[in-house]
Amino acid sequence: MRIKNKEKLTSHSNVYGRKIVTELLDAGLDALDPYFRVKQFIKVENNKIILNNEGFEMKDDPHSGPVEFNLKDYDRVFLFGAAKGIQRAALAFEEVLGDILTAGHVIGKHGEEIICKKIGVTLAGHPVPDSFCVEGCKKIEELLKDVTERDLVFSIFGSGCGSLFTYPAGNITIDDISRFTRMMQIEKGVPTSDLNQIRTHIDRFKGGRITRVIKKATHVCTVTADPSKMATPVTRVPYFEMLKTNTFFPTVATASTYDDCINIINKWDAWDETPDSIKEHLLSGTCETENMSVEEFETYGCRFFGLIFKDSTVYPAVRKKAAEMGLKCIMLSEYMEAEACQAGFVDGNLALCCERMGEPFSAPVVLMSSGENVVTVGKEKGVGGRNQEYCLGAALRIAGSEKIVIGAVDTDGTDGPGGFCYKGAPSCLSGAVIDGFTACIAKEKNIDLWNALKTHGTSEPLWLLDSAVEAVTGVSALDLRIIFIGD
Numbered sequence: 001m002r003i004k005n006k007e008k009l010t011s012h013s014n015v016y017g018r019k020i021v022t023e024l025l026d027a028g029l030d031a032l033d034p035y036f037r038v039k040q041f042i043k044v045e046n047n048k049i050i051l052n053n054e055g056f057e058m059k060d061d062p063h064s065g066p067v068e069f070n071l072k073d074y075d076r077v078f079l080f081g082a083a084k085g086i087q088r089a090a091l092a093f094e095e096v097l098g099d100i101l102t103a104g105h106v107i108g109k110h111g112e113e114i115i116c117k118k119i120g121v122t123l124a125g126h127p128v129p130d131s132f133c134v135e136g137c138k139k140i141e142e143l144l145k146d147v148t149e150r151d152l153v154f155s156i157f158g159s160g161c162g163s164l165f166t167y168p169a170g171n172i173t174i175d176d177i178s179r180f181t182r183m184m185q186i187e188k189g190v191p192t193s194d195l196n197q198i199r200t201h202i203d204r205f206k207g208g209r210i211t212r213v214i215k216k217a218t219h220v221c222t223v224t225a226d227p228s229k230m231a232t233p234v235t236r237v238p239y240f241e242m243l244k245t246n247t248f249f250p251t252v253a254t255a256s257t258y259d260d261c262i263n264i265i266n267k268w269d270a271w272d273e274t275p276d277s278i279k280e281h282l283l284s285g286t287c288e289t290e291n292m293s294v295e296e297f298e299t300y301g302c303r304f305f306g307l308i309f310k311d312s313t314v315y316p317a318v319r320k321k322a323a324e325m326g327l328k329c330i331m332l333s334e335y336m337e338a339e340a341c342q343a344g345f346v347d348g349n350l351a352l353c354c355e356r357m358g359e360p361f362s363a364p365v366v367l368m369s370s371g372e373n374v375v376t377v378g379k380e381k382g383v384g385g386r387n388q389e390y391c392l393g394a395a396l397r398i399a400g401s402e403k404i405v406i407g408a409v410d411t412d413g414t415d416g417p418g419g420f421c422y423k424g425a426p427s428c429l430s431g432a433v434i435d436g437f438t439a440c441i442a443k444e445k446n447i448d449l450w451n452a453l454k455t456h457g458t459s460e461p462l463w464l465l466d467s468a469v470e471a472v473t474g475v476s477a478l479d480l481r482i483i484f485i486g487d
Helices: 015-030 034-041 086-100 131-143 174-187 192-199 209-213 239-245 258-267 276-283 294-299 314-324 340-357 386-397 438-444 449-455 459-464
Strands: 042-045 048-051 067-070 076-082 103-109 120-124 151-157 218-223 303-306 329-336 365-371 404-410 431-435 479-485
Touching: 015 314, 015 365, 015 404, 015 431, 015 479, 034 042, 034 086, 042 086, 076 086, 076 131, 086 103, 086 151, 103 131, 120 131, 131 174, 174 192, 174 276, 192 258, 239 294, 258 276, 314 329, 314 365, 314 479, 329 340, 340 365, 340 386, 340 404, 340 479, 386 404, 386 431, 386 438, 386 449, 386 459, 386 479, 449 459
Parallel strands: 076 103, 076 151, 103 120, 151 218, 218 303, 329 365
Antiparallel strands: 042 048, 048 067, 365 479, 404 431, 404 479
């Protein structure tokens, strides 16, 4: 199990409800380990690499079916990629392929333990990219510089690659992109879905450009993030719809244009604050330098597989655990993208309505939701994360309730940029678990929760209140939020 401080989280206040919420969060986190999914996906048999398609394909994939690569047709096998927690997937590839794997390189997040043995690892900046991102990309570039028709290349990408897989294009520097990312995402609270559209146009590798680099080789794209996240209700989005709407995965077709990028920057009143090199690059973009289209991607004959689908991992795991506890589990929101503390206020009010009126859901009940909220930090310097802000916002709304417990985590185990410096605490919390007693205890201890939200310094009060989640890092399928309303 991935939550490391269960005992502390469940030792006070609404102990019964806290145990339920903590176990449900842990069940969801534990279901996300890509190591075991890779072991189900790939095997080596009779001098062939065999890929299992069942449970790993997009809906309506026109190339559907198992895949076999006869090793007599290939001289070398490579692996590369970038994501938070990517090493668990890379390690499984490493173990399955053994001596067949020629070499590989992946980019993970600062703070992760290096566990790969043969595949090289660079740890880099997230959510704000740094020079280590460029260093990792250059190592990947060197690895793949002379691939041929007799090479087989596996790529792995997932949540976090928008920052980690950063290789500035043209005259843009990594400092320009770092400054731009901080301004857009942290100071202005721009959603990742908007920022990613710009990222793909100011990079040497994103937007399918890396696939052009290795087009001679046979390329198998795998992703550790759920490529179906835009589907509502919870179901896998069709293959071509994924390609036509993608703004995230760097090896496939990308939906936006240079004009879209300029419009997004203007929408957020950020044009004057955008580095000149980025503005010049976007303004000079042409059809010839545009991101890869769906039609172009299809000419390369790549296969695309999802290692983690929430509809077959996280959600079933939480529902199964709830059923074991005798509780009904209802999906409240499959993809929420809102200001984190405001989302906490809304969900807190909803939970109170369920508790007091039995509407819209009668207790006892578990409400589950996912998505990726935002935090508009401005010029504040507090240390926290979106799930922490969500929980503190909810704590202020449900103050006094004896039946409600709410928990939220980023499924990769790191909620926010990190940088938390407190004795015995991790540098980055994973999220939080709060209840109706949290705000009252905070007041007794002279901990100002409203000021914590105002300054975005949520990690310290949650840690002091024994309500901060500390978890083992892994891959991300966005956030997991659990609301429990007791009978």
